[in-house]
Amino acid sequence: MSQKYPYFLARDRAWQPAQYTPGYKTSITRSPKQALVSIQNASPSERSGPVFDGLEIGQYDNDLLMNFRTEGTQAGLPIGERIIMHGRVIDQFGKPVANTLVEMWQANSGGRYRHKKDNYLAPLDPNFGGVGRCMTDADGRYRFRTVRPGPYPWPNGINTWRPAHIHVSVMGPSISTRLITQMYFEGDPLIPLCPIVQVLKDPEAVETMVARLDMAMSKPMDCLAYRFDVVVRGALQTYFEE
Amino acid sequence: MYSQYKLQDDTGILRETASQTSGPFVHIGLALEIAGFASREDEIWQDLAKEGAEGEHIELVGRVYDGNGELVHDALIEMWQADSHGNYIANFNNKKPFSGFGRSACAIDGDFHFNTIKPGSVDFDGKLMAPHVNIAVFARGINLHLQTRAYFEDEQAHNDNCPILNAVPSLARRNTLIAVKEAGNNQPRYRFDIYLQGDNETVFFDF
Ligand SMILES: [Fe+3]
Numbered sequence: 001m002s003q004k005y006p007y008f009l010a011r012d013r014a015w016q017p018a019q020y021t022p023g024y025k026t027s028i029t030r031s032p033k034q035a036l037v038s039i040q041n042a043s044p045s046e047r048s049g050p051v052f053d054g055l056e057i058g059q060y061d062n063d064l065l066m067n068f069r070t071e072g073t074q075a076g077l078p079i080g081e082r083i084i085m086h087g088r089v090i091d092q093f094g095k096p097v098a099n100t101l102v103e104m105w106q107a108n109s110g111g112r113y114r115h116k117k118d119n120y121l122a123p124l125d126p127n128f129g130g131v132g133r134c135m136t137d138a139d140g141r142y143r144f145r146t147v148r149p150g151p152y153p154w155p156n157g158i159n160t161w162r163p164a165h166i167h168v169s170v171m172g173p174s175i176s177t178r179l180i181t182q183m184y185f186e187g188d189p190l191i192p193l194c195p196i197v198q199v200l201k202d203p204e205a206v207e208t209m210v211a212r213l214d215m216a217m218s219k220p221m222d223c224l225a226y227r228f229d230v231v232v233r234g235a236l237q238t239y240f241e242e
Numbered sequence: 243m244y245s246q247y248k249l250q251d252d253t254g255i256l257r258e259t260a261s262q263t264s265g266p267f268v269h270i271g272l273a274l275e276i277a278g279f280a281s282r283e284d285e286i287w288q289d290l291a292k293e294g295a296e297g298e299h300i301e302l303v304g305r306v307y308d309g310n311g312e313l314v315h316d317a318l319i320e321m322w323q324a325d326s327h328g329n330y331i332a333n334f335n336n337k338k339p340f341s342g343f344g345r346s347a348c349a350i351d352g353d354f355h356f357n358t359i360k361p362g363s364v365d366f367d368g369k370l371m372a373p374h375v376n377i378a379v380f381a382r383g384i385n386l387h388l389q390t391r392a393y394f395e396d397e398q399a400h401n402d403n404c405p406i407l408n409a410v411p412s413l414a415r416r417n418t419l420i421a422v423k424e425a426g427n428n429q430p431r432y433r434f435d436i437y438l439q440g441d442n443e444t445v446f447f448d449f
Pocket of ligand 1: 165167
């Protein structure tokens, strides 16, 4: 059996963040100093990747208002601004990326993560976990229901704060298209102050991560919506299994 | 009003969405048990091969070190590999004995751990690439995940002829891609330590 896989547009590493970005201090000791070794002609190892049709996605996996709801005395909904986060995964040619896994995680509305290592003084919310996942549909669409996360302080400079953000992970059709990013919210004044955002040199690159308020998809008397589209590397050609 | 879409040039090709670090709490999203969550119905995790999977069952472990020689405890590792015949099986399914994709984290004892099978040689335009697994490293402080490959020290004949290994410019650096066999429990264990920076800096690929 011989399989053929698409080739992908090269990743523009001048557009993407550099590894060594001293304004974000942790990058100083975690950035390679040697040049990357370029695989000039990508092999099947780079051009193939997993498809998650066989992964059993639960009914509430994309609904963070419901998927950590406690039973019994604490039964209730998470505290915070209810939002729909939705959008499309497309490639650089504008083609929808259907049937791909989108995963996300976030702090609660107070800016606290449900993680053993997060000891920020904002409280945990008994009804909020902070993890979601779903598969894109035939048009590349995905959708989550959640609360808007709060900003939180972190040790980098003196008094450094993260803007409200949701971590987003997309597989795409191959390991070449693999991408983890963070979604920010339109109009947040902390965005330009954040050393992690500022690892990007081009302000346009920052805008690719900023979700827009989407009144059309919001629900009256229920929740606001934010639209966040993800663009992954373009597939140059599609081959099928012989 | 601004748009999220940015054009790469005048051909209408869009810019790729910018990458950001996965941060220290990546486990909430991608390695739930490490964050202290109960598993959902089905998780992507570190057992790529279960009983009945064809091929030689092995363990692949390793640590991630920063430029000061400190362990990177918040690293998340993703692995993608061919089956024992050298074919990539795209359809991930935990109910099958072998799935080609897995994730692990360095949060427990510093090692990531994969239970898998040794992959076969993969055909690359008529040449064989030596058995290898493809690895992506995510962590706090890594702005765009790092991509590498782990080869096996006991596949020297294959390694000597691998077109990708031979493209690495120096012998010392090439050796950073070779996993070393060590005493395992019931099955062979290979160790692939990853050095983000420093004298033994691992080779990372652009592709
Ligand atoms: Fe965060």
